[in-house]
Amino acid sequence: MKLLMVEDNTSVSEMMGMFFKKENWDASYAYDGNDAVAMFNEEPDAWDMVILDLNLPGLDGMQVAVKIREVSKHVPIIMLTARDSESDQVLGLEMGADDYVTKPFSPITLIARIKALHRRSETAGQPASSEPQVHEDFDVQTRTFKLNSNTREAYLNGNLIQDLTPKEFDLLRVLAKKQRQVFSREQLLQLVWDYEYFGDERTVDAHVKKLRQKIEKVGPQVIQTVWGVGYKFDDSNVTSDEESEASAKA
Incomplete structure (x- = not known):
């Protein structure tokens, strides 16, 4: 891999x-x-991963992420942050980060995150087809929900859930494949992020929050919280388009 590490602490970089x-x-x-943006823009297609500190001189990490995303939609970004609030983590994801690691961190943990994200990115981020998808192409289907792993598209009541990041799509797929099964945060870290549990459950919470925001733009919420346990996919209380039409005719 070719990595760009953006970190003003030289000891951490070394x-x-x-x-x-x-x-x-x-x-x-x-x-x-500023140097980070310039270096990235010199060869935007050459980088396999960006490790990006949040607190930087010049442009901060959020601003750098936005500028990188203007050039590349798919290069994986891991954000390093000393901030510990969920709002900062969600904001980092909104600015284009795929994952984040909270400082202080173990180098082994960061290496594991890099490997896992790289494996996922090799099969994710492919352009979705604009052609209509036939029934057989959806590998996950419920009364109101359809998901195609090949095109990486997900629909709720026929409406495309827009702008899903690779991690958000993978999280939605894992949950939807086992409808109403409750997944703990530790299980989701292993299944979606592909690394052993390192104690940072907030990674899951931040991604779920962002995923819910995108789902709510097209329909009712299907990702449910099971307090004290984790999350599940459940659309049993969602009215399908067919049911709505039948009710209207009645």
């Missing part, structure tokens, strides 16, 4: 550089936001 070298990864480093 420490991670030793781990990157052990993995035989090619890493470049930027120490402020």
Whole structure:
């Protein structure tokens, strides 16, 4: 992999550089936001991953993420943040980050996150077909919901859920495949993020919050919280288009 690490703390960069070298990864480093954007824009298609600190001189991490997303919609971004509030984490995801790691972090944890996100990104982010999809193409279907893993499209009552990130799509697919099954946060970390549980359940909560916002733009909420346990997909109380039409005719 070719990595761009944007971190103003040289000690952190040097420490991670030793781990990157052990993995035989090619890493470049930027120490402020403006340099990061310039380096990325020189070869936008060359980067396999961006590791982005939130607090930077010049442009901050949020601003850098936005500028990178203007150039590349698919390069994976992991945001490093010392902030611990859910609102900051959700904002980072809204600005274009695919995952985040809260400081202080274990280098082994970050390496695992990078590997997992890279594996996922190799099969995600493909352009969705504009052609209508036949019934057999949907590998997940309920009364009101359809999901196509090949085109990475999801529909609620026939309405496309717009702008799903790779992680949001994978999270929705895992939940919808096992309707009404409750998944703990630890299970979702393993199934969606593809790494062992490192104690950061807020990753799941932040992604669920953003996913719900996108679902609510097209229909009723189908991702339910099971307090003290985790989350489940349940559309049993959602009225389908067919049921609405039948009710109107009656």
